[in-house]
Amino acid sequence: MKETIQLTKEESIKYIEVFDHNPISKWYKNNVCLIGGAAHAALPTSGQGACQAIEDAWHFSSMLEKSKTTESVFSEFQKIRFEKTTTITMSGRDFAKSLFNEDLTFCEQRNENAKITDYKTASQNIAKLWSKNLPK
Numbered sequence: 001m002k003e004t005i006q007l008t009k010e011e012s013i014k015y016i017e018v019f020d021h022n023p024i025s026k027w028y029k030n031n032v033c034l035i036g037g038a039a040h041a042a043l044p045t046s047g048q049g050a051c052q053a054i055e056d057a058w059h060f061s062s063m064l065e066k067s068k069t070t071e072s073v074f075s076e077f078q079k080i081r082f083e084k085t086t087t088i089t090m091s092g093r094d095f096a097k098s099l100f101n102e103d104l105t106f107c108e109q110r111n112e113n114a115k116i117t118d119y120k121t122a123s124q125n126i127a128k129l130w131s132k133n134l135p136k
């Protein structure tokens with residue numbers, strides 16, 4: 001990994017800026033409803049932006065199939081999606097703060113914590129969050 005980074009030429013690196021946004025309390029107004037990144041943009045460190053956009057589309061279309069009123073579909077959609085997407089956005093932000101932190105003391109402590117982390121439990125917890133509100 002270190003070697004790959006060292007051998008990469010500067011001109012081969014494309015710099016991009018990435019942003020998330022704070023959770024939005026209401027995703028809809030009149031006949032417009034935000035979904036995907038427009039409703040809950042998360043940093044790439046969440047690893048879930050596109051996944052959550054796809055989940056939105058699935059939930060949204062499932063609700064529309066039940067032919068309720070637009071207002072009730074929108075409010076139910078946000079109700080079922082808000083907590084999960086907010087948790088993912090905020091954890092992506094926390095992970096970025098830790099991953100790209102430049103404070104030496106913080107990094108040393110972070111690296112020590114990484115050595116004693118129970119990755120089996122950690123990955124089970126992540127899987128539990130990522131599969132929330134999805135069919136078994």
Ligand SMILES: Cc1cc2nc3c(=O)[nH]c(=O)nc-3n(C[C@H](O)[C@H](O)[C@H](O)COP(=O)(O)OP(=O)(O)OC[C@H]3O[C@@H](n4cnc5c(N)ncnc54)[C@H](O)[C@@H]3O)c2cc1C
Pocket residue numbers: 018035036037038042044047048049050051052053
């Ligand atoms: C570096 C990086 C790595 C990532 N890695 C992952 C990953 O590993 N896993 C994962 O799940 N997600 C990842 N993502 C996140 C993922 O790319 C986004 O969350 C996802 O693309 C959001 O999909 P979307 O359809 O909601 O929005 P977008 O993909 O942003 O699509 C919105 C579209 O609307 C268009 N648009 C905007 N305004 C207008 C307008 N006024 N009129 C017409 N069109 C308009 C835009 O041009 C765009 O094509 C990553 C993102 C980045 C930047």
